Amino acid sequence: MSLNRGFHKLKIAEVRRETADAVSIRFDIPDELKERFAFQAGQHLTLRTDINGEDVRRNYSVCVSPSENEIRIAIKQMPAGRFSSWANTALREGEMVEVLPPMGRFLVPEDTGNDGYYVGLVGGSGITPVISILKTTLETQASAKFVLLYGNRSTASVMFLEELAGLKNRYMDRLELYHFLEDEADEIDLFNGRLDQEKCEAVFDSLIDVGSARAFFICGPGPMMDAAETALVARGVPPEKILIERFTSSALSAEQLAAREALQQKAAGTELTVTLDGRRSKLAFDPTKGSILDCVQAAGLPAPYACKGGVCTTCRARILEGRVTMTKNYGLTDEEVAGGYVLTCQSVPASDHVVLSYDE
Numbered sequence: 083m084s085l086n087r088g089f090h091k092l093k094i095a096e097v098r099r100e101t102a103d104a105v106s107i108r109f110d111i112p113d114e115l116k117e118r119f120a121f122q123a124g125q126h127l128t129l130r131t132d133i134n135g136e137d138v139r140r141n142y143s144v145c146v147s148p149s150e151n152e153i154r155i156a157i158k159q160m161p162a163g164r165f166s167s168w169a170n171t172a173l174r175e176g177e178m179v180e181v182l183p184p185m186g187r188f189l190v191p192e193d194t195g196n197d198g199y200y201v202g203l204v205g206g207s208g209i210t211p212v213i214s215i216l217k218t219t220l221e222t223q224a225s226a227k228f229v230l231l232y233g234n235r236s237t238a239s240v241m242f243l244e245e246l247a248g249l250k251n252r253y254m255d256r257l258e259l260y261h262f263l264e265d266e267a268d269e270i271d272l273f274n275g276r277l278d279q280e281k282c283e284a285v286f287d288s289l290i291d292v293g294s295a296r297a298f299f300i301c302g303p304g305p306m307m308d309a310a311e312t313a314l315v316a317r318g319v320p321p322e323k324i325l326i327e328r329f330t331s332s333a334l335s336a337e338q339l340a341a342r343e344a345l346q347q348k349a350a351g352t353e354l355t356v357t358l359d360g361r362r363s364k365l366a367f368d369p370t371k372g373s374i375l376d377c378v379q380a381a382g383l384p385a386p387y388a389c390k391g392g393v394c395t396t397c398r399a400r401i402l403e404g405r406v407t408m409t410k411n412y413g414l415t416d417e418e419v420a421g422g423y424v425l426t427c428q429s430v431p432a433s434d435h436v437v438l439s440y441d442e
């Protein structure tokens with residue numbers, strides 16, 4: 083079997099049970115791939131497998147810091163989650179898995195000095211990239227402080243519970259750790275219930291110096307992330323300090339679907355010139371396929387992708403001529419968009435021809 087573009091077969095060195103419904107997986111990285119798999123705190127890996135003949139891909143965040151000299155991801159089993167169920171029940175040490183090198187822009191801002199004050203707002207498996215960031219900032223910034231607000235259903239479902247407690251002991255004065263549990267009652271009411279907007283407001287009033295924070299790292303269920311973002315924006319926190327890591331995107335509304343359909347119909351037959359792995363191909367945009375990525379794949383070209391939801395940026399390409407309209411973009415920075423980059427899984431032609439490259 084030939085490998086999909088960009089994927090590498092990695093051997094699983096360890097499968098460790100973290101909670102009843104989550105495992106972490108450590109990969110063996112051969113020497114020749116060490117450089118390709120060097121990562122920054124907060125990045126993720128894309129895994130690929132065939133489940134009942136279907137090519138299924140998911141992104142999972144690295145949960146260790148680069149100084150730990152290993153690469154480990156955590157996978158929580160989701161209700162009806164095909165990939166996460168397979169990973170939690172079928173993956174064993176010694177097996178090979180197809181993996182893309184680390185990607186992602188959920189990173190500690192550069193040039194922040196040694197005394198940053200950071201806040202993590204996290205729900206469930208959203209801890210995965212944030213624990214990597216937390217460990218890294220506390221390790222590499224001598225007087226940095228980190229406040230972690232971590233929401234879960236119950237103590238038993240808290241991922242990395244012991245590791246976090248150990249970090250708290252190690253960084254007694256620099257790490258503040260607050261658990262919020264939905265199904266267990268604490269004496270202090272503030273720590274009961276989910277991190278919704280009201281709870282975020284209460285937390286900001288009592289536990290966080292919102293104005294001093296260099297960055298807020300938000301990762302968790304969609305409603306929790308939206309609530310945290312809304313509460314921060316309402317307090318005047320500038321968007322560049324609010325870093326959000328999404329793994330899935332919300333469904334389009336009926337209006338958005340209708341608007342996208344109209345764009346697709348208008349673009350029917352538009353000529354696409356696509357460069358991929360140094361080869362140029364011409365094809366016509368077919369509205370029945372969906373996006374530019376879907377058309378490229380239907381033409382038999384192995385364009386890279388993972389989420390198909392505008393989140394992971396794996397399908398990034400650069401527009402060299404013409405224009406496209408993107409439905410969603412949770413992943414590209416403003417600079418990348420200004421530089422002509424688009425997410426092809428979200429793109430529909432908006433000019434009479436489009437020339438794009440996956441190689442830039």
Ligand code: FES
Pocket residue numbers: 386387388389390391392393394395396397398413425426427428
């Ligand atoms: S495939 Fe993830 S953003 Fe396009």
